[in-house]
Amino acid sequence: MSNSLTCDVVVVGAGMVGAATALYAARAGLSAVLVDRGPVAGGTTGSGEGNLLVSDKEPGPELELALLSGRLWADLAAEPGVGESVEYEAKGGLVVASAPAGLAALEELAAAQRSAGVRAESVGPDQLHDLEPYLAHGLAGGVLYPQDAQVMPTLAAARLVRLARTAGASLRTGRTVTDVLRTASGAVRGVRTSHGDIYAPAVVNAAGTWGGELAALAGVSLPVLPRRGFVLVTEPLPRRVRHKVYAADYVADVASDSAALQTSPVVEGTAAGPVLIGASRERVGFDRSFSLPVTRELAAGATRLFPFLAEVRAMRAYLGFRPYMPDHLPAVGPDARVPGLFHACGHEGAGIGLATGTGHLIAQVLAGGTPDLDLAPFRPDRFPDADADADAGGAGGAPASDPASASASEGFCP
Amino acid sequence: MTPRTPLRLVRARPEPPFTVTFDERELAVLPGQTIAAALWSAGVLSWRTTRGSGEPRGVFCGIGVCFDCLLTVNGRPNQRACLVRAEPGDVIRTQEGTGRHE
Amino acid sequence: MSERPRLAVIGAGPAGLVASLAAAARGVAVTLVDAAPQAGGQFYRQPAAGLGARRPSALHHQWRTWERLRDGLAAQVGAGRITHLTEHHVWCVERESASFAVHALLGPEEEESVVVRADAVLLATGGYEKVLPFPGWTLPGVVTAGGAQAMLKSGLVLPGRTAVVAGTGPLLMPVAVGLAAAGAKVAALVESADPKDYVRHARVLAAHPDKLAEGAWYAAELVRRRVKVHVRHTVVAAHGTDRLEAVTVGALDTDGRVREGSEWRVPCDSLAVGHGMLPHTDLAETLGCRLDGVNVAVDDEQRTDVPGVWAAGESTGIGGAALSLAEGRIAGLSIAARLDSRAPEPRSYVSAAKSRAGLREFFAAVDTVCTPTDRWVERVGDDTLVCRCEEVPAAAIREAVDELGASDVRTVKLLTRAGMGWCQGRMCGPAVAGLAGCPPTPARRPFARPVPLGVLAREPGEGL
Numbered sequence: 001m002s003n004s005l006t007c008d009v010v011v012v013g014a015g016m017v018g019a020a021t022a023l024y025a026a027r028a029g030l031s032a033v034l035v036d037r038g039p040v041a042g043g044t045t046g047s048g049e050g051n052l053l054v055s056d057k058e059p060g061p062e063l064e065l066a067l068l069s070g071r072l073w074a075d076l077a078a079e080p081g082v083g084e085s086v087e088y089e090a091k092g093g094l095v096v097a098s099a100p101a102g103l104a105a106l107e108e109l110a111a112a113q114r115s116a117g118v119r120a121e122s123v124g125p126d127q128l129h130d131l132e133p134y135l136a137h138g139l140a141g142g143v144l145y146p147q148d149a150q151v152m153p154t155l156a157a158a159r160l161v162r163l164a165r166t167a168g169a170s171l172r173t174g175r176t177v178t179d180v181l182r183t184a185s186g187a188v189r190g191v192r193t194s195h196g197d198i199y200a201p202a203v204v205n206a207a208g209t210w211g212g213e214l215a216a217l218a219g220v221s222l223p224v225l226p227r228r229g230f231v232l233v234t235e236p237l238p239r240r241v242r243h244k245v246y247a248a249d250y251v252a253d254v255a256s257d258s259a260a261l262q263t264s265p266v267v268e269g270t271a272a273g274p275v276l277i278g279a280s281r282e283r284v285g286f287d288r289s290f291s292l293p294v295t296r297e298l299a300a301g302a303t304r305l306f307p308f309l310a311e312v313r314a315m316r317a318y319l320g321f322r323p324y325m326p327d328h329l330p331a332v333g334p335d336a337r338v339p340g341l342f343h344a345c346g347h348e349g350a351g352i353g354l355a356t357g358t359g360h361l362i363a364q365v366l367a368g369g370t371p372d373l374d375l376a377p378f379r380p381d382r383f384p385d386a387d388a389d390a391d392a393g394g395a396g397g398a399p400a401s402d403p404a405s406a407s408a409s410e411g412f413c414p
Numbered sequence: 415m416t417p418r419t420p421l422r423l424v425r426a427r428p429e430p431p432f433t434v435t436f437d438e439r440e441l442a443v444l445p446g447q448t449i450a451a452a453l454w455s456a457g458v459l460s461w462r463t464t465r466g467s468g469e470p471r472g473v474f475c476g477i478g479v480c481f482d483c484l485l486t487v488n489g490r491p492n493q494r495a496c497l498v499r500a501e502p503g504d505v506i507r508t509q510e511g512t513g514r515h516e
Numbered sequence: 517m518s519e520r521p522r523l524a525v526i527g528a529g530p531a532g533l534v535a536s537l538a539a540a541a542r543g544v545a546v547t548l549v550d551a552a553p554q555a556g557g558q559f560y561r562q563p564a565a566g567l568g569a570r571r572p573s574a575l576h577h578q579w580r581t582w583e584r585l586r587d588g589l590a591a592q593v594g595a596g597r598i599t600h601l602t603e604h605h606v607w608c609v610e611r612e613s614a615s616f617a618v619h620a621l622l623g624p625e626e627e628e629s630v631v632v633r634a635d636a637v638l639l640a641t642g643g644y645e646k647v648l649p650f651p652g653w654t655l656p657g658v659v660t661a662g663g664a665q666a667m668l669k670s671g672l673v674l675p676g677r678t679a680v681v682a683g684t685g686p687l688l689m690p691v692a693v694g695l696a697a698a699g700a701k702v703a704a705l706v707e708s709a710d711p712k713d714y715v716r717h718a719r720v721l722a723a724h725p726d727k728l729a730e731g732a733w734y735a736a737e738l739v740r741r742r743v744k745v746h747v748r749h750t751v752v753a754a755h756g757t758d759r760l761e762a763v764t765v766g767a768l769d770t771d772g773r774v775r776e777g778s779e780w781r782v783p784c785d786s787l788a789v790g791h792g793m794l795p796h797t798d799l800a801e802t803l804g805c806r807l808d809g810v811n812v813a814v815d816d817e818q819r820t821d822v823p824g825v826w827a828a829g830e831s832t833g834i835g836g837a838a839l840s841l842a843e844g845r846i847a848g849l850s851i852a853a854r855l856d857s858r859a860p861e862p863r864s865y866v867s868a869a870k871s872r873a874g875l876r877e878f879f880a881a882v883d884t885v886c887t888p889t890d891r892w893v894e895r896v897g898d899d900t901l902v903c904r905c906e907e908v909p910a911a912a913i914r915e916a917v918d919e920l921g922a923s924d925v926r927t928v929k930l931l932t933r934a935g936m937g938w939c940q941g942r943m944c945g946p947a948v949a950g951l952a953g954c955p956p957t958p959a960r961r962p963f964a965r966p967v968p969l970g971v972l973a974r975e976p977g978e979g980l
Contacts, residue, residue: 014921040921046930154930158920173921235492235938235966236465238516272906272933273465273512277969290802290962292610292619300973310970311627313492316940317962418699420672424569444672446564451671459675459759460656466907470758472656473675474904474943476663477558478551479644481938482904490625492938496667498624499553499564 007031007170009202009366010191012177012214014038015045016153016352017344018206019160020359025204026167028367033198034161034169035191037176041157044208044351047320049231049268049276050153051244052353055093055145056251058109059116061377062329066350067117068373069357070147076356082163086156087271093148094123094131094243095250096139096305103140106248110143119146134240134308148244150268153352172198180218180341188218188340202366204342209323211331211345215380220337223383224346226321228287230280230294232302235313236273244268245305250279254349255328259283261294265301267309275309277302279349286321322348326383332358333375334365342366343380432502436461443500450476450483450495461485461495465511485509520545521855524618524634526606526799529557530837531829531844532640533585538848540597544855547599547632548589549606549620555589556582557642558662559837561669575669575694577730578837601632607965609637609799616824619976627968631976636824636851637803639812640844641796643830647683648791648892649910649947651900652754652763661691661790674700676785680763682706682751683790684886686836689734691788696741703782705738705745706765708772709886717881724878752779752895754787763787772889791888793834794946798964800827810958816869817850817860818843826851834883839875842868893950902951903944905937913951925959928952935959938966 009025011018014036022034036042052073057063074090077083097103110120121144128135128142161171172195179192180203190199205222207214215222246266253262259282266278280294295317303310323346325331330351331343344362347354361371416422431442436453443452450473453461460470462484474482476496483495488505491513500506523539525532528550540546548555554562560582563569573579592598603623610617618632645660647653659667659675661683667673678701681692692705714721721728738745752764752774767778800812805820805827807813812827814820820827828847829840845868853860862869896902898911916922916931925948928934934948935941941948941959949956 039923039927041930042924042927046927154927158916158922158931161921162919171921173923232969232972233936234969236512238512238514272936274936289804290960292608295962296972296975299969303969303973310973311968313966313968314963314972315938315966316936318960418697420575420668420674420698421567423571423574423698424563424567424672425571425574426563426672427568427570429566429568445566447567447671447673451667451673454667454671454673454675464907469654469907470656471654471904473659473663473667475644475660476666477644479939480660480904480943484938493624496663497551 005201006190006199007033008200009033009204010035010198010200011204011206012036012191013043013206013208013345014040014157014161014171014173015043015206015208016041016157016160016355017208017347017358018204019157019164020355021204021206021344021362022169022359023160023164023167024359024363025366026164026169028363030363030366032164032169033172033200034164035172035175035177035193035198037174039173040161040171041154043210044320044322045157046154047231047318048153048352049278050151050156050352051350052149052151053093053244053350054113054118054147055095055120055143056254058255059112061373062350063113063116063118064373065332065354065357068360069354070149072356072360073149073151073353076160082159085159087152088149089271090149092243093145094142094245095145095248096128096135096142096245097248098139100140102248106143109251120144121146132242132245134306135245136305136307144243150244151352152271156352177214177217180214182218182338186338188338202340202342204344204362206344208345208351209321211323211343215343218338218341220335220341220381221383222331222343222346222380223326225283225324226286227324227348228280228282228284228319228321229278229349230291230298230317230319232277232295232298232314233316233318234275234277234309235315237269237275237312239269240308241267241269241275241306247301247305253279253281256281257326263294263297263301265298265305267302267305274315275312281322283324288319290317290319323351324348329378330354330358331380332361332378333380335380337381434500434502434504434506436506437508447500448496449485449487449498449500449504449506452500453495462509463511484513486513521636522547522634523636523638523851523855524549524616524632525638525640526609526618527557527640527642527829528552528555528600529640529642529829529840530559530585531840531847532557532638533589534841534844535638535640535828535848535851536598537585537588537592538845539852540592542849542852544852546592546597547601547634549601549604549618549632551603551605551623553602555586555600558666560585561666563670563672567672569672574697577690581841604630605965606799607963607967609803611803611822621965621967621971627971629967629971629974629976631978633978636826636855638847638851639800639825639827639831640829641799641831643793643795643834644942645790646792646794646946647789647943648888648950649896649900649902649944650751650753650892651897652756652760653789654901654904655754655756655760656758657756657760657785658754658787658789661687661788664786664788665691665694668694668698674698674786677701678703678784679786679788680704680706680751680782680784681788682763684708684888685790685792686882686886687790687793689731689738692743693734693737693741695788696743700786702741702743703784704765705743706749706751707745707747708750708768708888710748713885714881717885720877720881723874727878750774751787751789755781760785760787772891774895792883792886793830795831795834796964797831797958798961800825800831801958801960802962802964807958810956818847819850833876835875835879839872839879842872842875846872890950896951902947903932903934903937905939905943906933908932908934910951913948917952922952924954925949925952925957
């Protein structure tokens with residue numbers, strides 16, 4: 001068997017994060033091969049809403065990554081033809097609170113975010129309808145986040161892959177990675193796929209919700225767990241929902257560690273016309289069965305925020321599995337346990353938004369440079385070993401469903 | 415020889431017709447007919463324009479599956495003409511795009 | 517009487533009707549849930565009562581069978597054994613701990629939903645027509661063959677004066693004869709299949725003299741009504757600006773390509789076109805029933821692999837009314853026995869099972885002869901719309917596959933919006949798969965029809 005190198009880096013997973021990683025790696029002059037067992041965007045990317053958000057993040061490393069990513073998204077969108085082809089819309093997010101207590105908590109979060117570089121504009125109850133004419137009456141107020149944006153995620157992944165190929169990367173879909181090849185000393189030397197070996201001194205794990213399985217092939221544990229979400233899609237409408245609009249309790253749900261079902265209304269229009277309605281979160285493994293009660297809650301939440309939606313029809317619902325990490329931070333960067341192995345996964349519901357920053361940082365490290373952000377908080381080996389913690393078991397493990405853990409999140413206020 | 419028609423074929427003795435309006439024009443409808451059947455009887459084959467390129471559309475599948483025959487009935491948009499029975503006095507309108515005001 | 521086991525039958529076509537009658541006669545409390553104002557399904561679709569049709573049989577075949585079903589239903593409804601819910605549009609069937617919840621929107625407004633609870637469910641949801649795209653197929657005046665027939669049967673109307681009937685499959689002849697009988701001039705019947713191909717299935721055909729006689733009757737009617745039949749021909753394009761004015765017909769060579777110089781124009785104001793049928797499987801899919809290709813998979817008793825859920829008729833594979841009747845009878849007998857914790861007596865349905873086996877074999881043969889070759893893809897120009905709802909042209913499908921890394925129907929949909937519109941890909945599904953060069957996989961549609969969010973948000977009231 002020849003050991004000659006096929007390329008500089010193999011990126012496993014042709015979702016949003018893999019696409020961005022391949023793009024920035026190729027633009028950094030590296031030869032990259034992007035491989036996926038399915039088509040482009042066949043996993044969580046194809047089930048997402050395409051959020052590029054800073055509004056739902058507390059100050060800290062994830063917010064820094066989101067701010068970097070937002071700038072990179074804007075740069076990409078400004079390239080000829082790109083913004084339109086990925087349906088990039090810098091429409092801003094509007095977070096609303098129904099009661100004064102919730103508004104106070106929201107304002108507190110916004111103040112902290114402002115000091116971290118986020119633009120956050122307080123919106124009084126009288127001004128809400130200038131921004132969103134169809135919003136329910138009687139809300140306490142809200143905060144507008146002009147930096148929040150949206151893309152159509154499948155288009156974004158496919159278009160970024162296209163740009164990566166233009167920059168010299170190659171795409172190999174329909175091949176399953178069956179092993180991570182390693183040298184006698186344990187360093188990565190490529191991957192084995194269902195269609196032959198690909199040799200490279202670096203492998204990037206961009207396998208999203210299935211990232212734990214890929215890590216296991218390289219002999220390390222990475223606690224990525226699926227967190228199921230449903231999205232409702234309405235009939236096509238004229239633009240009646242202008243921003244991404246959500247209730248303040250969404251932030252608490254995102255940050256929650258509970259396995260039990262949580263829903264909080266998230267409503268946004270799309271360039272194509274339909275309104276998308278989220279967001280539910282539950283840890284039920286990779287259960288693909290439809291749940292009428294969950295979609296009922298989503299519909300109830302959305303019609304409370306936008307009463308006109310009551311007579312608008314839901315045309316379909318779909319589900320996806322967010323790659324959930326126990327501390328809600330993705331794994332980004334080299335894995336100290338296996339030389340040559342990099343991780344770029346575990347972004348939970350923020351992978352579309354954080355993809356550009358993630359790909360950019362990985363490419364910087366691959367090219368031997370210093371990353372723009374400190375990667376220490378995203379260290380892939382920051383978790384205790386899988387054997388020591390049942391809840392952080394390898395991918396595909398049984399979901400933890402501990403009712404007691406639900407209360408742990410209740411004290412959190414955005 | 416009298417021309418063949420569907421009504422003659424089944425020896426129909428319909429109840430007296432009533433009227434509805436379609437884009438301000440009065441149409442006679444036989445009781446029980448769907449809005450699509452009433453429009454076909456009046457020689458109208460299209461009553462919707464698409465939201466992309468404004469193409470005219472009417473009945474395609476005829477059984478409620480394709481949603482090509484959408485129109486606005488008594489102010490309610492996106493009604494399937496092939497399923498909804500016409501009622502006396504119905505105000506029926508051609509539907510443009512999403513059927514909702516921009 | 518509430519201790520009687522409860523069965524919800526979804527669909528009042530031949531399969532659902534005969535199953536309801538068989539189960540009700542054996543002590544099951546049946547709720548027959550159907551979207552139409554009258555029972556009959558598509559095959560026995562009836563003229564609206566107000567139209568006063570005194571001879572509706574003129575539009576139908578096998579009228580005696582219908583009379584038996586109709587009268588049987590009336591008797592069982594009168595006896596309180598069957599509840600017939602008309603204009604109930606089922607949008608979801610939910611599995612509960614020990615029963616099923618059938619959610620239905622009340623028509624025609626569809627602004628209110630009710631729930632019917634049952635111990636067992638029979639999915640007799642029927643099918644709809646498949647149409648492959650060609651230039652001009654979105655023009656008003658172009659309708660599905662089954663659609664033209666449905667509008668005629670229930671509304672006693674025609675789409676125009678001069679019709680062309682085209683496509684492939686056993687539905688075309690009855691549609692052409694029906695339109696002609698009702699007064700349309702049928703300028704041509706254009707069938708892409710070659711009847712000579714049936715020779716290879718001579719043994720199967722010979723076992724069905726009734727079917728052959730039916731075919732011969734329609735052929736004679738076409739001759740009598742001077743309908744010109746063109747086999748191994750296809751409609752290449754439909755023409756017109758705001759409505760259909762003519763079609764171009766061309767001859768197909770043995771490869772399925774249009775023979776050069778063979779094309780001519782046929783003036784017409786309506787085109788009834790169809791390329792076969794597809795089953796409605798959304799409710800089954802959401803319940804978690806296994807599908808076999810595009811059909812609901814069932815065992816000898818018409819049971820799906822989800823306990824308590826049966827399926828019969830077109831949803832388990834396209835095969836027409838007679839096969840639906842056989843499957844419906846078997847399902848009804850099985851349900852009555854199983855709800856009583858017994859196995860059905862095989863003797864009770866031996867003739868239905870024999871009929872089912874023969875008809876499945878017959879329609880498998882028809883299917884081989886009447887499946888369009890892949891050459892239709894070559895006739896779809898880049899600017900021809902494939903998805904009618906979202907107005908997606910063939911060029912976009914081709915770009916998704918050739919340029920953007922799509923290798924399956926779902927990714928093509930996400931990249932192009934083909935299949936994301938009102939019909940949720942029911943119309944364009946086969947065409948998208950054909951253009952993308954991948955197998956047609958049934959889409960997941962948790963909502964079998966659109967549901968107002970306000971209705972979805974509310975807990976439903978009991979329908980019964």
